[in-house]
Amino acid sequence: MNYENIIIDTEQHVSVITINRPQSLNALNAATIAEISNALDKLQSETSCRVIIITGAGEKSFIAGADIKEFADFNAEKAQQLARNGQNSLFNKIENLTKPVIAAINGFALGGGLELAMACHIRYASENAKLGLPEVTLGLIPGYGGTQRLPKLVGKGLANELIFSAKMISAERAQEIGLVNEVFPQEELLAKTKALAEQISKNSPMGIAKAIESVNLSDTDKGFEKEIISFGELFEMDDKKEGVAAFLEKRKPVF
Known part of the structure; x- marks a missing residue:
């Protein structure tokens, strides 16, 4: 599969998947979801890869949500199919992959972007990162597992607050509530994430x-x-x- 929306780089048993749609703040469209899913299948079978990092291109955005234009006119049946296919082909796949997946959140992680980060096994963030689930402002709810994974990470009360208010929180606040593991300056984020990945890759x-x-x-x-x-x-x-x-x-x- 030729990738148009992601870049893969593997070095010392660590593979970095970079979502490369900076013109759209790395928003998830159907093609990008398919490419990430395909890349995960490929890396799962490669012995040269032991740990996977997912990040976004540029310094503004990790993933600024789903591409709303793609589903604006969907009916209930098509919307349910969208959510089910997305969860099965990508979000659940990340969570259940037998190789650790680390999110390097380098900016906005909103909606589907935060849901993807929550599906990862570990989350590191840059100081400029902003995280949130804004779906209720559109008359929707998170559809890629957000209502299920967020309570497990931060507790039901905080999850309700973030989902109901649709507010964005800082990386510092995200670390305080256990949504991200560590926070680093933007210029150090990927290096720190790779250092953790390399440490993990030495283990069984x-x-x-x-x-x-x-x-x-x-x-x-x-x-x-x-x-x-x-x-x-x-x-x-x-x-x-x-x-x-x-x-x-x-x-x-x-x-």
């Missing part, structure tokens, strides 16, 4: 994959059992054997 890929599966079930009644089963399964995998051997031999493991 199988261990991380199993950890993602278990953490994703942490708010269900299946989480503890998944952790137990995964813990046992890893004992028969090469990564565990290498990790334990390296520990006993007082050397760094090579996964």
